[in-house]
Amino acid sequence: MAALNNRNLKADAEAIFRAGLQAVDPEVCVRRHLRLDGNRLxxxxxxxxxxxIGKIVVVGVGKASTTMARAAEAVLGERIAKxxxxxxxxxxxxxxxxxxxEAAHPVPDENGVTATRALLDRVAGTGPDDLVLCLISGGGSALSPAPAAGIRLADKQATTRLLLACGATIHEINTVRKHLSRIKGGQLCRRANGAAVAALILSDVIGDNLDIIASGSTAPxxxxxxxxxxxxxxYGLWDRIPGPVKTRLEAGCNGKIPETPKPGDPIFARVHNQIVGNISAALGAAEKVARSRGFTPLVLASTIQGEASEVARVLCAIAREVTLSGHPVAPPACLLAGGETTVTLKGTGLGGRNTELALAAAMELDGARSTLLLSAGTDGTDGPTDAAGAFADGSTLRRAKALGLKPAACLADNDSYHCFASLGDLLITGPTRTNVMDLQIVLIAA
Known part of the structure; x- marks a missing residue:
């Protein structure tokens, strides 16, 4: 991508994004909240x-769980029994x-079932004198499938796919997941046999709701x-979900199956949950680096949600206002937002919410000479792709059409990935081993 207005906005945007990633490095986050103080942990x-403490058992689920565990091992070492x-x-x-x-995400697989069974066995081997240290991060819902009685893995897979495709929020998806599980919705604590449970949690949900992050295995x-x-x-899914799922939910609604444990349940008497990192930390670091690179930063929100294409239109409208009037901030400016958008699948193409947002933004920015947007997932994976996200600017449509691409058709077919791949404007980070939702960075040169 050519420099815009004598600035390489693409390099600036990536540097700002990576600063956000560094701020939520799981090892750093865990070490801030886990330490030895004499004879105390x-x-x-x-x-x-x-x-x-009789023994310390460490368990974890999520995209950041191994790096979180590496930090825990640095503190606890041989004190970890299992x-x-x-x-x-x-x-x-x-x-x-x-x-x-390792297991599949975002749709669970048999390896996830086997792994979760082993994790539950580790926790079930504890008692009142022991401590279970839980390391929880985004992605934990799909990675820890423990189907409830009467539910098969195939039933959970089909239900998950339906919810992912319809545009449901992660709060809605995880509400359903919890009621089809033997571990989610606080049910892990039932397996601890009265042991103390301490959870360090890297948040990937809007509002840092403990019951939603990884479907709240340690939360009411x-x-x-x-x-x-x-x-x-x-979402019009009731008649489309598998029969066993419908049967279980109907039984639950009729009081024939016990609910998930609620606030005040005695199983949480010795449970302590601690958020160690979130999107606000990433935005704060991004803001500092943006300022150091000569931009005036403005954090719009850490709670962005809604259809990706609609969010793109709003962000681009604000960028246009900055260019035209200098409000709400004068250029050179950096607009920052974080959260998690959704995509209602209508086509058969390849893409994720971030590349979809970027392609929709390209439509709005067409011809703009001094504005660039980067939308990317902090986990390094945008939907079912190997990209974290994509860059879009005022030249995106022109360059795409010069290659024979039809950006509007790509957007309608949810095929944003291939469009940006052809342009060389995907952001490929590989696994970041952290996860605090997505960052949107809009740069407006002077």
Whole structure:
């Protein structure tokens, strides 16, 4: 991509994005909240007397679980009696005291079922004198499938695919997931047999809701079977979900199956949850680097959600206002946003929410001479692709058409990936082994 207005905005945007990533490095985040203080282990704001702990068991789920575990091993070393973490294929790192198992994301697979069974066995082997240290990050929902009685893995896979394709939010998807599981929605704590449970959590959801991150394995669940029915009705999925799922949810709505554990349940009496990193931390670091590179930064929101293409239109409208009037900030400016958009699948192409947002932005920015947008996932994976996201500017449409591409048709077919791949404007990071949702960076040169 050519320099815009004598600035290489593409390089600036990537540097700002990577600063955000560095701020939520899982090892750094864990080490801030896990330390030894004499004969005490301090986890977040809770201290445990080591001479009163029988054994320490470490378990983890999520895209960042192995790097979080590496930090825990650096602190605890041989004090770890047993350890097991589950992460996405290709995201593992060598560990000395914790077994690493890999599984599929975002649709669960049999390896995930086997790995989750092993994790539950580790926790079930604890008792009142022990401590279970849980390392939880985004992606944990798909990576820890433990189908409830009467539910097959195939049923969960089909339900997950339907929810992902309809544009449901992660809050809605995880509400349903919790009620089809034996581990989610606080149910991991039922397996701890009265052991103390301390969870360090890297948030990938808007609002840092403990019950939503990785479907809240260590948190009370305010959701109900009735909420699940309402979500599926809202998206017209009730008559499309597998029969066993419908049967279970109907039984739950009729009070024939126990609900997930709610706030106040005694199983949470010795459970402590601590957020160690989130999108706000990433935005704060991005803001500092943007300023150091000569831009006036403005954080618009850390709670962006909605259809990716609609969010793109709003961000580009603000960018146009900056160019035209100098409001709400004068150029050179950096608009920053974070959150998680959705895509309602209507085509058969390849892409994710970030490349879709970028391609929609390209439509809005066509001809703009001084504006660039980068939308990218902090986990390094945008939907089912190997890209984190993509860059778009005022030349994107022109260059695409010169290659014989039809950007509008690509957008309609949800085929944003191939469009940006042809242009060389994908951001490829590889696995970042962290996950705090997505960052949108809009640069407007002077």
């Amino acid at each position: 301090v986890v977040g704001e809770t201290a445990y007397a080591l001479d009163r 350890g097991l973490v589950i992460t996405k294929y290709g995201h593992g790192v060598p560990l000395a005291h914790c077994q690493v198992l 669940d305010p959701g109900t079977f009735g909420d699940c029915r309402a979500i599926l009705d809202r």
